[in-house]
Amino acid sequence: MKTSIAPAIPTNFERIFHPQNIAIIGISAEDGGTGFGSGMFLAIKAMGFEGQIFPVNPKGGNLKGSHIYKKVEDIEELVDFAIITVAAKHVPEVLEGCLRKGIEGVEILSSGFSELGTEAGYELEKKIKSIAAGGIRVVGPNCFGIYCPKSGLTLLPGPDLSRQTGSVAFLSQSGGNAIDLAHKGKWMGIRFSKVVSFGNGADLRETDLLKYLADDASTKVISMYIEGIKDGDAFFESIQYASKNKPVIVCKGGLSQAGLRSVASHTASLGGSRIIWQSVLRQVNAISVQDLNELAHAALAFSLLPPGIYKRISVVGGGGALGVGACDAAEALDIEIPPFTTEQQESIGKFLPKPGSSAINPIDVANPFVPPQVLKEVLLEAAKDSRIDLQIIISLLYHYKVLATAMGLKVTEVAPFQELAETVCDVVKTTGKPVVVVLPNPKKGLDDFDTTEMLMIARREFLERGLPVFDELSDALRAISQVNGYFAQRNANHE
Amino acid sequence: MNKESAIRIISNALQAGRKTLSEFESKQVLALYDIPVTREILLMDKTEVQKAAQEIGYPLVMKGCSAAVAHKTEKGLIHVDVRTIEEARNAFDKIMAGLKCMDGAVLMQEMVSGKRELVIGLSRDEQFGPCVMFGLGGIFTEILRDISFRKAPLTKNDALKMMREIKGHKILYDIRGMEAADTEILSRILINVGRIGLEIGDVQEIDLNPVILSGAKPIVVDALIVLK
Structure with a gap:
């Protein structure tokens, strides 16, 4: 196996992702928290980081009661990890200090390196690389750093990210995408093991991080946003290795001609041609996605659905058109919604309101106010069909706004989301077949904020029970088909 | 040798x-x-x-x-x-x-007679090195661009999959009285084109167009190798 970087001493990533103590270099006592350094100090405090944080600035001083060290070497305690936010030209000397101090790794948030495309920028980055080769790992420069819910490390500027730990890792060349996905994940229910925004990737980048995550026990799903890669062969090898162990979801930016131009100026790396990229991703059985939304949906499905292939599904919803749409969308994704037998249609039909309902599959419950207990019976009955691998319930909870208004109550008091979440959870436990929840919300206007709020609370109820929730049926189906594609291929390769 | x-x-x-x-x-x-x-x-x-x-x-x-x-x-x-x-x-x-x-x-x-024309090629990608191409040949190569790629070296599985990946993959089936293409030989061609790319650095591009299916057997009818 060829490796791009082979440090003499293996990197102790534990000290980088779960540091006991950290230093933040470039904190100013004078900026009142508006600088990167002070911002990170406050953010990591807000996240509730349990270790010690040592602020460092050559001028010394005091920040909100914490003593500011002049040099990192002045700190007496062992420091595992450092965050560097000083101006680009000072980064090399600061990094050398960290190396001497015995720090395992740093993140350099400062920009002003190769991304400028200037001689001076390249020179500075070269210096960083050579210092790193001496025995300290570097994330960045020109990045938003590491987010690790378990340890409390957070991205710039992320004082309000979730501390709920999970199984999804995200590697991103773009800092903006890293912080966006971290925020998206918070309400969508994607729980992260590690998020790394690696920016210019002077030292640690896609290849090494993929290898690390491939063997990282806390990561079950790897997702990544990349623009250009440094070493095609090494990348290919590491993604192929990773993808044999766990799903790797890839959003490759800069595949259009216009995108390519902005990539060139964005992180100073080559974009590559669309067809070659798509082929390579297929070759290694990675999941290729178009954008961050699709990536988020795929990550949610992979993290919450048990590994498996869900070819035949049942869909429970309201409205005939919903059913037609489901069938059309599913067929294009190689998912089947098989009609139930006449006997089963009869046994499901017994629970449905008449007239207007249909028990064929998709099951049209006809009325948005069908009680959760009835929906439970329908789901239990549908799961009896041995062909069905997974069920989707499209819940029309937003209709309860009308009912609430008529009753003079709040929609959060009327909509039975909690009972629904409990019953759906029971169904999964009883049948052993996963249920995916779709919570559409056509009422997104200012006058329906209460509906939006209710649906957010409902989503949380489902997610807390491990049930994946999507806004739209099409998102859910696409994500399920990506799960199917990955595991089908993996099984075929193992044959 | x-x-x-x-x-x-x-x-x-x-x-x-x-x-x-x-x-x-x-x-x-x-x-x-x-x-x-x-x-x-x-x-x-x-x-x-x-x-x-x-x-x-x-x-x-x-x-x-x-x-x-x-x-x-x-x-x-x-x-x-x-x-x-x-x-x-x-x-x-x-x-x-x-x-x-x-x-x-x-x-x-x-003169090789056969109604089905394929294209097989090799190009060097800046990032991924030699990549093998497979697709519909003759005039359809340019018109439909129905092609797939794999980075060399190719496994047999890669070769079989890249053939199935093109939209017109049914051309390899036994259709309209024609025999199914010999995918064993086709796989061997794809794998070995990749080997040429890996083993001979002076080869910049390979263009085998058309590769005609004579009955089940693929035969390279025209070929061009571009050097660095």
């Missing part, structure tokens, strides 16, 4: 200051890598025509062969379905006349 012979053909061309191999040389390289090509003989002199024609057997295809010729059809340098010795001699004269300004010869080859 075959690799050394292939490298020798290529270094001779490079030493002559050429950037491409002629069709004949290209196919010699391919044959050394166990890739089925048309049976063919390179003729320098008209007196060789009769013996060669008997050896290959009618009907024949006769082409101008020179590293300088890229588009043979447009220059009247290709004669197909040659069925008699008179036609063969006549074609020889016409081709030589057409080649007058260039250093060349006449390539006489078996």
Whole structure:
């Protein structure tokens, strides 16, 4: 196996992702928290980081009661990890200090390196690389750093990210995408093991991080946003290795001609041609996605659905058109919604309101106010069909706004989301077949904020029970088909 | 051993200051890598025509062969379905006349008949190195761009999958009275084209178009190897 970087001493990533103590270099006592350094100090405090944080600035001083060290070497305690936010030209000397101090790794948030495309920028980055080769790992420069819910490390500027730990890792060349996905994940229910925004990737980048995550026990799903890669062969090898162990979801930016131009100026790396990229991703059985939304949906499905292939599904919803749409969308994704037998249609039909309902599959419950207990019976009955691998319930909870208004109550008091979440959870436990929840919300206007709020609370109820929730049926189906594609291929390769 | 012979053909061309191999040389390289090509003989002199024609057997295809010729059809340098010795001699004269300004010869080859044309190629990607291409051949290559790629080296599984990946993959099935394509041989071609790319750094591109399915068997009918 060829490796791009082979440090003499293996990197102790534990000290980088779960540091006991950290230093933040470039904190100013004078900026009142508006600088990167002070911002990170406050953010990591807000996240509730349990270790010690040592602020460092050559001028010394005091920040909100914490003593500011002049040099990192002045700190007496062992420091595992450092965050560097000083101006680009000072980064090399600061990094050398960290190396001497015995720090395992740093993140350099400062920009002003190769991304400028200037001689001076390249020179500075070269210096960083050579210092790193001496025995300290570097994330960045020109990045938003590491987010690790378990340890409390957070991205710039992320004082309000979730501390709920999970199984999804995200590697991103773009800092903006890293912080966006971290925020998206918070309400969508994607729980992260590690998020790394690696920016210019002077030292640690896609290849090494993929290898690390491939063997990282806390990561079950790897997702990544990349623009250009440094070493095609090494990348290919590491993604192929990773993808044999766990799903790797890839959003490759800069595949259009216009995108390519902005990539060139964005992180100073080559974009590559669309067809070659798509082929390579297929070759290694990675999941290729178009954008961050699709990536988020795929990550949610992979993290919450048990590994498996869900070819035949049942869909429970309201409205005939919903059913037609489901069938059309599913067929294009190689998912089947098989009609139930006449006997089963009869046994499901017994629970449905008449007239207007249909028990064929998709099951049209006809009325948005069908009680959760009835929906439970329908789901239990549908799961009896041995062909069905997974069920989707499209819940029309937003209709309860009308009912609430008529009753003079709040929609959060009327909509039975909690009972629904409990019953759906029971169904999964009883049948052993996963249920995916779709919570559409056509009422997104200012006058329906209460509906939006209710649906957010409902989503949380489902997610807390491990049930994946999507806004739209099409998102859910696409994500399920990506799960199917990955595991089908993996099984075929193992044959 | 075959690799050394292939490298020798290529270094001779490079030493002559050429950037491409002629069709004949290209196919010699391919044959050394166990890739089925048309049976063919390179003729320098008209007196060789009769013996060669008997050896290959009618009907024949006769082409101008020179590293300088890229588009043979447009220059009247290709004669197909040659069925008699008179036609063969006549074609020889016409081709030589057409080649007058260039250093060349006449390539006489078996005429492969088959309705299904494929394309197989190799290109070097800046990031991923040699990548093998598979797709619909002939005029459809340019019109439909129905192609797939795999980074070399290819496993047999990669080869089989890249064939299934094109939209027109059903062309390989037993359809309309035609036999199903021999995917064993096709896989071998794809894998070995990748090997050429990996083993011979001087090869920049390979273009096998068309690869014709003669019954079930794929045969490389025209080939071009571009050097660095």
